[in-house]
Amino acid sequence: MTIGVSGTYSGGFASVGKSVSDGESDYLKWLGYNGGIEYKAPDGKIKKAGIRVIVEDNEYKPAKAAIVYETFKAKGINIITGFGSTPGQVCAENASKDHIPYLSWYAYATPLGYRPKPQYYCTGLTDIAEMATP
Numbered sequence: 001m002t003i004g005v006s007g008t009y010s011g012g013f014a015s016v017g018k019s020v021s022d023g024e025s026d027y028l029k030w031l032g033y034n035g036g037i038e039y040k041a042p043d044g045k046i047k048k049a050g051i052r053v054i055v056e057d058n059e060y061k062p063a064k065a066a067i068v069y070e071t072f073k074a075k076g077i078n079i080i081t082g083f084g085s086t087p088g089q090v091c092a093e094n095a096s097k098d099h100i101p102y103l104s105w106y107a108y109a110t111p112l113g114y115r116p117k118p119q120y121y122c123t124g125l126t127d128i129a130e131m132a133t134p
Helices: 014-033 062-074 085-098 127-132
Strands: 002-007 037-040 046-049 052-057 079-083 102-105 121-124
Touching: 002 014, 002 062, 002 085, 014 052, 014 079, 052 062, 062 079, 062 085, 079 085, 085 102
Parallel strands: 002 052, 002 079, 079 102, 102 121
Antiparallel strands: 037 046
């Protein structure tokens, strides 16, 4: 399984984005190093899916986030995790059209009028993201 991290390492929100993006990528790399994500196979056996992580800086800019999304798509990414409402919103519609799950952390909103079926874009603001806020 290949997971893309659309991180925010530069740009206007890098002061918080770097910590959250590092946390996402470090955790995913740790999972990969320890055998991957555990799952129950159809035969009932517990198995692990290997993980490969690719990290790109979206600069917290919509245009750059769209380029990162297309780069990930071209590389056959299975899932994308990102940071912030602004980069995520620009990718939400394409993620649903392309059936690529996109999890946007430290994000409050989905695009106005966005109601695809099925929906592949999810936002969330976790406690750990709040702790990273200066």
